[in-house]
Amino acid sequence: MATGFAISRCSALAYQRAVVYLSRRQQFHALSSLTAKSRFLKLNNLTRNCSSSSNAPFIVAEDEKYGNKQVISITPRLYDYILANVREPQILRQLREETANMRGSQMQVSPDQAQLLAMLVQILGAERCIEIGVYTGYSSLAIALALPESGCLVACERDARSLEVAKKYYELAGVSQKVIVKHGLAADALKSMILNGEACRCLFKAAMILHLWMLKRG
Numbered sequence: 001m002a003t004g005f006a007i008s009r010c011s012a013l014a015y016q017r018a019v020v021y022l023s024r025r026q027q028f029h030a031l032s033s034l035t036a037k038s039r040f041l042k043l044n045n046l047t048r049n050c051s052s053s054s055n056a057p058f059i060v061a062e063d064e065k066y067g068n069k070q071v072i073s074i075t076p077r078l079y080d081y082i083l084a085n086v087r088e089p090q091i092l093r094q095l096r097e098e099t100a101n102m103r104g105s106q107m108q109v110s111p112d113q114a115q116l117l118a119m120l121v122q123i124l125g126a127e128r129c130i131e132i133g134v135y136t137g138y139s140s141l142a143i144a145l146a147l148p149e150s151g152c153l154v155a156c157e158r159d160a161r162s163l164e165v166a167k168k169y170y171e172l173a174g175v176s177q178k179v180i181v182k183h184g185l186a187a188d189a190l191k192s193m194i195l196n197g198e199a200c201r202c203l204f205k206a207a208m209i210l211h212l213w214m215l216k217r218g
């Protein structure tokens with residue numbers, strides 16, 4: 001049986017969450033595309049909580065929302081280092097640069113996070129993935145590029161404007177045949193997949209996590 005993965009990334013506001021479900025042999029496996037929560041901590045939060053000066057190469061922040069766990073923040077210097085060293089495909093770089101000044105661009109996953117997802121797709125031999133929260137498609141494009149030709153990604157996003165950018169890049173990268181775009185609330189997309197008999201334990205788990213998260217948000 002294929003192994004399930006769960007990695008989590010949270011924002012300071014605890015509302016940004018991208019979840020990817022991967023599977024092989026027709027079964028979905030959970031992989032929340034969530035890694036460095038610190039990247040999403042607000043700068044003022046960091047300044048208030050940091051235990052070293054803002055000139056330091058990194059800041060160790062504490063945030064009571066996360067049980068006062070210490071996290072390492074990505075500073076501009078570290079981010080530059082990542083950009084200089086991560087193997088970011090040209091098409092992803094183009095997307096990142098085009099969307100850098102778009103509203104909400106701070107929600108985009110970082111190049112290292114996207115490459116981690118792509119690597120997990122390859123390690124798992126995943127063929128079926130779900131992404132909840134596509135935004136402009138950075139992580140979903142990384143996943144689609146890593147999927148085999150027979151692979152498929154269900155990409156759920158409620159914001160039409162962001163999806164237009166994502167679709168443009170799926171086309172440009174030549175992966176649009178692997179991506180099923182679901183515009184609307186992810187819960188509806190998951191429900192209809194379950195109703196269509198695509199359910200398995202992990203898809204139910206995903207639906208439940210999403211449901212609880214929405215309840216928490218009110």
Ligand SMILES: C[S@@+](CC[C@H](N)C(=O)[O-])C[C@H]1O[C@@H](n2cnc3c(N)ncnc32)[C@H](O)[C@@H]1O
Nearest residue numbers: 018107108109133134135138139157158185186
């Ligand atoms: C953190 S961003 C996703 C970043 C994206 N994975 C990337 O690589 O750029 C979260 C996205 O989830 C979308 N979203 C939030 N709640 C949603 C819901 N209930 N259904 C569908 N999309 C949702 C938002 O519109 C936003 O674009």
